[in-house]
Amino acid sequence: MEWAWRNRDQVLELFWQHTWLSVVPLVVGFLLAVPIGWYASRHPRLRGTLLGVGSVLYTIPSLALFVTLPGIIGTGFLDPLNVVVALSIYAVAIMVRTAADAFESVSPAVLDSATATGYSSRQRGFGVELPLAGPVLLAGIRVVSVSTVSLVSVGALIGVASLGSLFTNGYRRDFLTEIVVGLVGIVVLALVLDALLVLAGRVLMPWDRHSERAKGPFWRRFAGGRVAESGTMALGGDA
């Protein structure tokens, strides 16, 4: 701990670097996955294909993706953009499935009533469907958030600085404390981001406060039947 305090500037800098490398893919993934998931929920024929492409993308090991991306998108090998793009791909791949499920969970009767009350399709989409799909979308982004924070550290292996750099440095110097500081930092960041997501959910969806979904710590969302049913999507490929 003394080491962490003496090197607080460096650790903090890595912490912020880690934060933005995690947050950007989450935002990009969410913004892309919601419309794709909505489209998939509307077109049952395309649903299988879209979700299938998602699970194939998610199967690709992260280190391999970090290394191959520069050849595909023309970035430099050490460019942090590789990590951001790769993690955005994973985020979309997982969240498209949750988004499709989320929109399918909205009752068609409610949508019909909205149309009957005179909502335009645009108003209905943003004013009725999106808010009602919100709680499931939130559960999805919370799962992605934790796995993304963990995966950013793998980027350290190809020279993209993050809290994962503490692992590679500590390993090279045979210095346990540095690795432990990295582990603690990553778990803290995961918890903080999760708390912020829950808070955002409470502010944006005050009606969901008493539902089952909003309760309990984040890890409750990982295990159990629901996740196992969605197979590899939520469980697989941590690296």
Place this chain on the structure above:
Amino acid sequence: MSVVSDAVTWLTDGAHWTGETGIPNRVLEHLGYTSLTLVMAAAVAVPLGLYIGHTGRFRGLAIGVTGALRALPTLGVLTLLTLLLGIGLEAPILALTVLAVPPLLAGVYAGVESVDPQTVDAARAQGMTEWQVLTRVEVPLGLPLVVGGFRAATLQVVATATVAAYVSLGGLGRYIFDGQAVRDYPQMVGGSVVVVVLALLLDGVFAVAQAAAGRRARPTRPATDPSSSTDPTPTSQSTTTP
């Protein structure tokens, strides 16, 4: 574009397909670590999962512990264990096992739990012992989710075994780290392509196995077996067509 063509050149070079550092040997090493890890993880997770799924005891604890394990970053666990246990096979295999247990455990107990309680009661009413209920009813019916757990665990281990080459393990990750050491990008990209292909192939094999387990568990469901005679849709069809 030159990165792609260089990688193709690397992959098609006959010299990279023979010997100890050749692609076939690295694939075998990679699969060896993966199977060793899965056997160890299964030895822990399968009995625990069957117990939790069958009795419903310690379920909350299992969810909490496996969930917390998932939040731990792979690379941190690997480097930490390697410093503690020294370079060798033990640390990476132990780290990989720690990562494989949560999805496996979740798959097994969710599979057993997913069986309709009425079916389980019916089995008991027929005089089956608890062991028979477990092995003849719950396991066969829950098999699709159990296979799903193995699928998730396998993919996670294949991916992480690549990372584990960083702590001096063999396998396909070697191409990435050896290539990086000498700035040989074609080797890094070529090795990555092999990892991706291996992961996709394994996932495909498990997808087939999962579908087969699903057909065995629910042979009368129309979605999985259209020739089923208990399927109600043909009757409604026969009334409308002459």
